[in-house]
Amino acid sequence: MIRSGDLMERSKQIASAPDIETAILFLDPCCQRPYDTRTLWLQATPGTEASITRIADALGAIVLQHNRTETYGRFRPLQRLSGITHVILNRDPRALPLVRELFPEARVYLWVHDHFNPGSKRWRRLASMAQLLREMAVTIICVSNEQRHGVEAMLRHLRVEDRVTACTIYNPVDATDTRKAKGAYIDDRKLVFFSSPNKGLKFTLDAFAELRRHMPDLRLVVGNPGYKNWRLSGVSGVEFLGPKPPQQIHQEVSTALCTFCPNFVLPETFGLVFAESKALGTPVLTHDCGAAAEIIADPEQVIPVTSAHRLYERLLTKFSPRVRKGPARIAAALGLFDPYVEKIRAWRSGARPVTGPDPRFRLTTVADQWRSLLCATDARQ
Numbered sequence: 062m063i064r065s066g067d068l069m070e071r072s073k074q075i076a077s078a079p080d081i082e083t084a085i086l087f088l089d090p091c092c093q094r095p096y097d098t099r100t101l102w103l104q105a106t107p108g109t110e111a112s113i114t115r116i117a118d119a120l121g122a123i124v125l126q127h128n129r130t131e132t133y134g135r136f137r138p139l140q141r142l143s144g145i146t147h148v149i150l151n152r153d154p155r156a157l158p159l160v161r162e163l164f165p166e167a168r169v170y171l172w173v174h175d176h177f178n179p180g181s182k183r184w185r186r187l188a189s190m191a192q193l194l195r196e197m198a199v200t201i202i203c204v205s206n207e208q209r210h211g212v213e214a215m216l217r218h219l220r221v222e223d224r225v226t227a228c229t230i231y232n233p234v235d236a237t238d239t240r241k242a243k244g245a246y247i248d249d250r251k252l253v254f255f256s257s258p259n260k261g262l263k264f265t266l267d268a269f270a271e272l273r274r275h276m277p278d279l280r281l282v283v284g285n286p287g288y289k290n291w292r293l294s295g296v297s298g299v300e301f302l303g304p305k306p307p308q309q310i311h312q313e314v315s316t317a318l319c320t321f322c323p324n325f326v327l328p329e330t331f332g333l334v335f336a337e338s339k340a341l342g343t344p345v346l347t348h349d350c351g352a353a354a355e356i357i358a359d360p361e362q363v364i365p366v367t368s369a370h371r372l373y374e375r376l377l378t379k380f381s382p383r384v385r386k387g388p389a390r391i392a393a394a395l396g397l398f399d400p401y402v403e404k405i406r407a408w409r410s411g412a413r414p415v416t417g418p419d420p421r422f423r424l425t426t427v428a429d430q431w432r433s434l435l436c437a438t439d440a441r442q
Contacts, residue, residue: 083123087124170434172202203227203330251313258285263377315342332356348364
C-alpha cells in the first residue's frame with residue numbers, strides 16, 4: 062500500500078506540473094463537494110468522483126466543478142475556456158445547454174453512472190433533453206454492458222438512436238492504490254462492507270446477525286465512501302468506521318475473508334467495490350443484481366435474488382435495524398439467510414475463492430480506451 066507521505070509527494074508533483082494546453086475537459090455539475098487528486102488520497106471519496114479524478118489525471122484533462130472556488134492544477138471553478146475540443150459531462154443531462162453555451166465547438170459526451178429505469182427521475186431528465194441530445198449528437202458513456210443495454214433501450218424509446226450512441230468503458234482501478242502486501246494475513250473472522258449505506262446496508266446487517274448466530278466470532282467492518290453517513294450503533298459484532306479515505310478502506314479489505322455486500326436494493330451499474338476487492342485479492346459475496354455478475358466474473362461469489370428477498374426488503378425498507386430484528390429472526394427461521402451462512406462457512410473451511418486484479422479495470426487500459434473513443438469521434442466528424 063502507498064504510504065501517506067508518498068501520497069502527499071505525488072499530489073504535489075501533479076499540482077506543480079506545467080499547465081500545458083489540453084483539449085479535453087470534464088464538467089461535473091452535480092458533485093456534493095469539490096474534489097481533486099489530493100482529496101482522492103486523503104478523504105472519503107465517492108466512486109464517481111474517484112473515477113473522474115483518475116481518468117482526468119491519466120489524460121491530462123481539465124476538470125470543472127460547479128461548486129469549486131479555487132484552482133488546483135487542472136481542477137478549476139466553472140468557467141469558459143478556449144481550445145476545448147472534447148467535453149465529458151458527468152451524470153446530469155440538464156447541464157447540456159450550459160455545455161453548448163460555454164463550449165459550442167466541442168464534441169460532447171455524457172458519462173452516466175446510474176440506471177435509467179422507465180418512469181424514474183433520471184429517465185425523465187434524460188427524456189427532457191432528447192432534442193438536445195440529437196442536435197449535439199451526444200455520445201453516452203456507460204460503465205458496464207448491463208447498464209448500456211438499458212440506456213440503448215431508452216434511446217430507441219426516445220427515437221434518437223440514429224444520432225445518439227452509447228458505449229461501455231469500465232471505471233478504473235489504480236494499481237498503486239490497491240497493491241496488496243505479499244503474504245498479508247487474512248482474518249477469516251472479518252467481513253467488510255464499504256459501499257454507500259443506501260446500497261443494502263440494512264439488509265446486510267440483518268444477514269450478518271444470522272451469520273453471527275452460527276459463527277459467533279465473526280465481525281463486520283463497515284466503511285463508506287462519503288455519499289451518506291448513517292449513524293448506526295449498537296449492532297453486535299459490527300464496527301462502524303464512517304467515511305474513510307480509500308487507502309484506509311483498502312487496508313481493511315485486504316485482510317478480510319470477503320467483501321460482504323448482499324445488495325439488491327440499489328443495483329450497481331459498475332460496483333467499484335467489486336473491482337477494488339478483486340484487485341486486493343479479496344472475494345465478494347453479493348447478489349446477481351445490476352452489473353455484479355459482469356464485474357465479478359465468478360458465479361461462486363454471486364447469489365441469485367429471489368422473490369422472498371425482494372418481498373422482505375419491500376416490507377421493511379423504511380424501518381431501522383432495531384425494528385427489523387424481529388422480522389429478521391422470522392426470515393432466518395424460514396431460511397432466507399441460509400445461502401450466506403453456507404458460503405461463509407465453506408469459505409472459512411478452505412473453499413475461499415481465489416481472485417486478483419482484473420486487466421479490464423487496469424487504469425492504463427481504461428485510459429487507452431478513453432483515448433481511442435475521443436480519437437474515433439474526431440475521425441467521424
